[in-house]
Amino acid sequence: SAHTIVAPAAWGFRPRPPRAPFLSSPIRQPRLRQRAPASESAPSSPAMARLVDLLWRAVMAEPSLDAQLAGVVLAAVATKLLVLLVRAFVRATTHAHGKPRPWYLRAVQVEQRKLTTMLGVKDPQPEWAAAMWVDWWAIGLTHGIGGALCLPAVAMGPTAMACRLARWGALVEVGWEVTDLAERWYQRLCTKDGHIFQPAALLALACLHHPLACCLVIPMNICYPTMPLYFQMVFLLMFAASSALFVSNWAQTLDVSSTGGLCKMVLGSFFLWAMLIFTRLTYYWTVVFALLQRFDED
Structure with a gap:
């Protein structure tokens, strides 16, 4: 015929083989690296675990000897800062x-x-005298926090x-006293003018009090x-000390030659007496006798 249909094979094409279904094709699985067990890759540290446990128990103010000693160390660092x-x-x-x-110079003279x-x-x-007056503010603040x-x-x-917070309040006092004693003895023994800034009378007072x-x-x-009685005693001692130090230090800055300064001094003195x-x-003595009675019963 005039028009002849040529087969596709005659054009140089090859028929494409039928495609296999998607799910029937093999899936190449990724090769996973085998990790060593945790015990082999990172050696366990029992000492670190014990340290973390001790610090946690210290933060919780656990009533055990090691936790309390660790709490003293933490309180000492915090109070020193x-x-x-x-x-x-x-x-x-x-x-x-x-x-x-001018008010600072008056305080130093007092x-x-x-x-x-x-x-x-x-x-x-x-x-x-100036260093002592400055330190009274820090001492008053630590007692106030406790x-x-x-x-x-x-x-x-x-x-x-x-109760946990109250135990920490008492530990704050111990932490400050430990650092205060250490600093005073260091100044006395290891600095040039230690005998001036830490005289024997002041060291004796600190060693008897702390x-x-x-x-x-x-x-x-x-x-x-x-x-509760124990916490009341700690509160009375520390709150009274903080109030006395703050009011006393503030009163030293007053100009009592003026009417206003004299009135402020009288009010501050009345507050301290009360x-x-x-x-x-x-x-105070009510709590003391109640504590002694409890100790006698135990």
Whole structure:
């Protein structure tokens, strides 16, 4: 015929073989690397696990000896950092453009007279008196923090969290006293003017005062970890000390030659007397006798 249909094979094409169904084609599985067991790739560290456990129990103020000792170390580090920050802040506040403010100079003069009266030091150096006045602010703040941590147990009763905070409040006092003793002895023995800034009378006072809390807090935290009377005693001691230090340091800056300064001094003195009567002469002894009775019963 005039028109001949040529087969596709004649054009050089080959028929495509039928495609296999999708699911019937083999799937190449990825080769996974075999990892070594955890015990082989990262060796276990029992010492690290014990350290983490100890730190956790210390943070929780667990009534055990190792946890309490670790808590003292943590409290000592925290209180030392706090003292350094307070010192820097107070020194920056008391000076303007590199010059001491007038109220700061008045406070230093009063501190010099206090050192002469309390420790019998004749003509104490202004630098020493200034350092003492600055440190009183830091000491008052640490005592205030310790007392504040005891406040929930005193106000709301011995719940688990309140008792934990109260035990930490007592540990804050121990931590500060440990660092304070260490710093004073270091200044006395290892610095050039140690005998001036840490005289024998001041060291004796610190060595008589600090061991009381250092020797009693840890046994009380272990043996009486939820005792309300114990927390009340810690609160009374630390809150009264904090209030007295803050008001006393503030009062030293007042100009009592003016009417306003004299009135502020009278109000501050009245507040201190009221605080001392409550925390040292009246309710204080009620708590003391109740504690002694509890100890006798046990």
